[in-house]
Amino acid sequence: xxxxxxxxxxxxxxxxxxxxxxxxxxxxxxxxxxxxxxxxxxxxxxxxxxxxxxxxxxxxxxxxxxxxxxxxxxxxxxxxxxxxxxxxxxxxxxxxxxxxxxxxxxxxxxxxxxxxxxxxxxxxxxxxxxxxxxxxxxxxxxxxxxxxxxxxxxxxxxxxxxxxxxxxxxxxxxxxxxxxxxxxxxxxxxxxxxxxxxxxxxxxxxxxxxxxxxxxxxxxxxxxxxxxxxxxxxxxxxxxxxxxxxxxxxxxxxxxxxxxxxxxxxxxxxxxxxxxxxxxxxxxxxxxxxxxxxxxxxxxxxxxxxxxxxxxxxxxxxxxxxxxxxxxxxxxxxxxxxxxxxxxxxxxxxxxxxxxxxxxxxxxxxxxxxxxxxxxxxxxxxxxxxxxxxxxxxxxxxxxxxxxxxxxxxxxxxxxxxxxxxxxxxxxxxxxxxxxxxxxxxxxxxxxxxxxxxxxxxxxxxxxxxxxxxxxxxxxxxxxxxx
Amino acid sequence: xxxxxxxxxxxxxxxxxxxxxxxxxxxxxxxxxxxxxxxxxxxxxxxxxxxxxxxxxxxxxxxxxxxxxxxxxxxxxxxxxxxxxxxxxxxxxxxxxxxxxxxxxxxxxxxxxxxxxxxxxxxxxxxxxxxxxxxxxxxxxxxxxxxxxxxxxxxxxxxxxxxxxxxxxxxxxxxxxxxxxxxxxxxxxxxxxxxxxxxxxxxxxxxxxxxxxxxxxxxxxxxxxxxxxxxxxxxxxxxxxxxxxxxxxxxxxxxxxxxxxxxxxxxxxxxxxxxxxxxxxxxxxxxxxxxxxxxxxxxxxxxxxxxxxxxx
Numbered sequence: 001x002x003x004x005x006x007x008x009x010x011x012x013x014x015x016x017x018x019x020x021x022x023x024x025x026x027x028x029x030x031x032x033x034x035x036x037x038x039x040x041x042x043x044x045x046x047x048x049x050x051x052x053x054x055x056x057x058x059x060x061x062x063x064x065x066x067x068x069x070x071x072x073x074x075x076x077x078x079x080x081x082x083x084x085x086x087x088x089x090x091x092x093x094x095x096x097x098x099x100x101x102x103x104x105x106x107x108x109x110x111x112x113x114x115x116x117x118x119x120x121x122x123x124x125x126x127x128x129x130x131x132x133x134x135x136x137x138x139x140x141x142x143x144x145x146x147x148x149x150x151x152x153x154x155x156x157x158x159x160x161x162x163x164x165x166x167x168x169x170x171x172x173x174x175x176x177x178x179x180x181x182x183x184x185x186x187x188x189x190x191x192x193x194x195x196x197x198x199x200x201x202x203x204x205x206x207x208x209x210x211x212x213x214x215x216x217x218x219x220x221x222x223x224x225x226x227x228x229x230x231x232x233x234x235x236x237x238x239x240x241x242x243x244x245x246x247x248x249x250x251x252x253x254x255x256x257x258x259x260x261x262x263x264x265x266x267x268x269x270x271x272x273x274x275x276x277x278x279x280x281x282x283x284x285x286x287x288x289x290x291x292x293x294x295x296x297x298x299x300x301x302x303x304x305x306x307x308x309x310x311x312x313x314x315x316x317x318x319x320x321x322x323x324x325x326x327x328x329x330x331x332x333x334x335x336x337x338x339x340x341x342x343x344x345x346x347x348x349x350x351x352x353x354x355x356x357x358x359x360x361x362x363x364x365x366x367x368x369x370x371x372x373x374x375x376x377x378x379x380x381x382x383x384x385x386x387x388x389x390x391x392x393x394x395x396x397x398x399x400x401x402x403x404x405x406x407x408x409x410x411x412x413x414x415x416x417x418x419x420x421x422x423x424x425x426x427x428x429x430x431x432x433x434x435x436x437x438x439x440x441x442x443x444x445x446x447x448x449x450x451x452x453x454x455x456x457x458x459x460x461x462x463x464x465x466x467x468x469x470x471x472x473x474x475x476x477x478x479x480x481x482x483x
Numbered sequence: 484x485x486x487x488x489x490x491x492x493x494x495x496x497x498x499x500x501x502x503x504x505x506x507x508x509x510x511x512x513x514x515x516x517x518x519x520x521x522x523x524x525x526x527x528x529x530x531x532x533x534x535x536x537x538x539x540x541x542x543x544x545x546x547x548x549x550x551x552x553x554x555x556x557x558x559x560x561x562x563x564x565x566x567x568x569x570x571x572x573x574x575x576x577x578x579x580x581x582x583x584x585x586x587x588x589x590x591x592x593x594x595x596x597x598x599x600x601x602x603x604x605x606x607x608x609x610x611x612x613x614x615x616x617x618x619x620x621x622x623x624x625x626x627x628x629x630x631x632x633x634x635x636x637x638x639x640x641x642x643x644x645x646x647x648x649x650x651x652x653x654x655x656x657x658x659x660x661x662x663x664x665x666x667x668x669x670x671x672x673x674x675x676x677x678x679x680x681x682x683x684x685x686x687x688x689x690x691x692x693x694x695x696x697x698x699x700x701x702x703x704x705x706x707x708x709x710x711x712x713x714x715x716x717x718x719x720x721x722x723x724x725x726x727x728x729x730x731x732x733x734x735x736x737x738x739x740x741x742x743x744x745x746x747x748x749x750x751x752x753x754x755x756x757x758x759x760x761x762x763x764x765x766x767x768x769x770x771x772x773x774x775x776x777x778x779x780x781x782x783x784x785x786x787x788x789x790x791x792x793x794x795x
Contacts, residue, residue, distance in 0.1 A: 058578070058593040232579055245582035256485050256790070268486045270638065270788045271737040 003036055004428055014160050014418040015430055016081050027084045027478055034192060035079070040426060043078075046188045047423055050078050053187050059180050060238055074177060075471035078188055081420045081433060081453040085199060085479045091154070091162060091437070092447045094346030097337060099150050099439045102167060102324045104340035106146040109323055110136050120339055121332050125356070128407050129326050130377055131170070133285060135292055135305060136320030142215045145441045147324065148316040149208070149280075151175070151451075154347075154435045156418035163350045163415070165434065167333070169317060169325040171282050174472075175204060175438045176239035178452040179246075181474040197479040199449035204438070205246035208280075211442035212247075215314040216277045224274065226250045226267065228257070228281040230299045240282050254283075259303030263310040278314045279304075285319050327376045327410045328354055351413060355406035364402065364411040368395050371411040372462075373402065386462055388414050417462060420473065422455055432456045434464050435475065450475035484583075484638045490789040491580045492639050496646030498573035499592070503623035504654045505566040508533070508688055509556060510616045513609070515684040519677055527552040533661045534564050550607060557615075558603040566619065567603065570596050585633040588626065595622035641732040642788075648732070649781055652725035655712055656773050658688055662709070663766045682708045689720040709758040709766075722773065726750040729780075740787055749776055 005022045017028035024032035035043065051073070059074040108115050109126055116123045126132050151172030153165040182201055186193055209225065216223040229240035231253050244251035256267050257276065266273035281288065287297040289304040307313045323329065331352040334345040353360040353371070364371060373385040385398045402409045419430035437451030453473040454464035464470040512530055519525055528547045531540045536555075539562060544551040559565045574596045581589050598618060605611040627647075634640050662685050682703050686692040689712060698715065699707055715721040730746045733739050756769055 055597060056590055056594050058589060227582075241579070241581045245584075245586075249582070250485055250488070251582045252485060253487070256487050268790060270484050270486055270489050 008428060009430055013416040014156055014158055016418055016420040028082045030196060044426055047078055050076055050184050050188050053184050076181060077422045077455055077471050077473045079421050079423055080185060080474040080476045082476045082478055085477050088477045095152055095437055095439050095447050096445045097346055099441050101336040101340050103145050103147055105336045106321055106324050107144045110139060115339060120335050125328050129323055131322035131326060133320035141318045143443055146318040146321040148211060148441055150439045151436045155415055158416040164347050165350055166330060170284060170322040173236040173239055174436055174452040176242040177472055179204060181472060185474040199477040201449050204448055207440055207446045209247040211440045212278045212280055212316060214443035215316060217311055217314055223277045225278040226252045226276055228252055228279050228283055230283050254299045254301050257301045259301060259307050263307050263312055265307045265313045280316050285322055327374055353411040355402055355409040361406055365399060368399060370414060372414050373398055373409055373411045376408045376410060432462050450477045486788055486790040488580050488583055489642045491576045492642040493646035495573050495576035496643040497650040498569045499623055499626055500647045500650035501569040502566055505556060506616045506619040509553060511684050511688040518680055529661060530556060533657045536564055553606060557606050567599055570599055583639045587629055591626050591629060641736055645729055645732040648725040648728040651720055652722050653777050655689060655720055655722050656770050659712060660770045663763050679703050691718055691720060694718050706759050713756055714754055722753050742783060
């Protein structure tokens, strides 16, 4: 019988599971062999079983369209992505190091700004950042941590090295899909999970809850945490509800909360008003408090900033933390690690050209067709240019956009980001993937074992965002020594 | 517990109960029509009379036949009172209250909804319709059982119990309203001849036939059935029993502001109802009064606990 790994192409990029056609990497050996032992119909059956489970579990995300908001089933590929625990432990350390430095930086930005005074970064970058909130100057969140929840995107280049692509410090999403992906895989490949030593991930909600408790304004007596969602029309509503349920806390919307004259936050319950101590908010700064930020926000809570500044409520992430979620600031993270921690960065950045630098700008404009250009403050893969995949017209359009507002654009070389075998119409084909681990920081720091692997389902595509045709995979960190 | 959540769970329970009631009603009616000889003045139209949706039905349909009426009641997504609309509303309410319920509760409602949605077209065929309705009934029962077995009997559970019993009491009173049509003075001798079968089906529509037999020991007659369904203390779908459940839930809820007393008054009112020897018109006005009082009770509950007092 012909192997399913015959004709599997690994030449264009590093493949996570396959060393070359028909030759698996040590870490994925058992999986690849197992898949080869299944009949094609068997694999199809499991795919169908996974789709059914997704429908029944109601794992969905919302797509905005003219015909109203539609709930789409979460696109999931049943073939897991695998990494060796030995490699993972290094990455984990690197992620902790990175978030620690970022939090030092945010604290610094809202106090002395020593990083800038010492000439490590031009002050303009902060002053012109739309996520810098002057209202936060002088604030001291508990443990000096501003970004309590971070989703850091990692990609592996052709050379096999993992690079940090970006740090999501505002309201990173995807962790519920990471958890649900494992639940589905357990249903689809129970025999495999039994025999392979995969690090567990389902303790995330417990760690999240512990972290939230650790940042409460008072540490004596019971603490009330809530998850604040913009509501059912938000694309991540499923996740908000999921996390609230897993932690056993209330999921609230803006109008469930009220700030009284005592500058404390209360929720409206059947027993009257009940005090809230910690809010895991999944609403952007802009919409958080109409008294301070956008006046037209109906999603937020009037007075919330007042309560936060009075130290009566903890917000995760803290308002203003997004200042470090800026692709220009990103370029300075390795320097932050050296400056604040006196350590060498464990995880490298992707080389980044800042269009605000004259020299960089010239280089970028000259090499537009080879580069990936990104706006400094967008998420979801919107508003970016992938040079090698763009038409000449698109490239010219971007040239204009960049020249008009150089501060808001960065460029990076187009990486040959790694691939993993993905089930496409019954056949295994390489598709590009990234990895988003989630890091929690409060009193302690915690990193998920692995994270959410996102996959660009379209052949050749490098865009993994679910809003743009991306799917996801379960991520296995395997302890090889135990096997 | 959030006021918003209380409201959503209350409506979740009402819509699930309504889904089950519609399914049972259509199912029992199908059986009844199979039993009765042709020519007896019973047909599908009675079903739209119960739901007071005659006008909306005729805006959409010309003929009141089996096909149109079952489609209207079961699968018309534009009619708010249809089974699929109720189930879909239940799903929206549970989708937004998942954090309060066991995982399986959401999965159960979601699965049931997907099943209904994927089988809307099959109900035209009578045999397929039977299967469809059975599946819905089973799903609703699984949901009820799951909550009672998996969920702490806490405030969220109390709002579910509250919603379910208000909906039940309302449905029972509507079915009795339907029964009052059978008492019409002008009914033919032939209809009188089949009266026992009609009353049996009324009992079946409320899952009460066996319990009636055990309790009443004598042959089925209209007066007894009416009394049993209004006033029996043990039958889960009798109005009195629903009120007792409502009373128990409300009494354990915080800030109930004198509501238990009002429910006791309503229960006394129901116990004092005298439906023996009433004419059709008298019975209808008694039942109308009851439905209005149940409506008032809903408003009091909403005013007392919900974020925004919701109308139906």
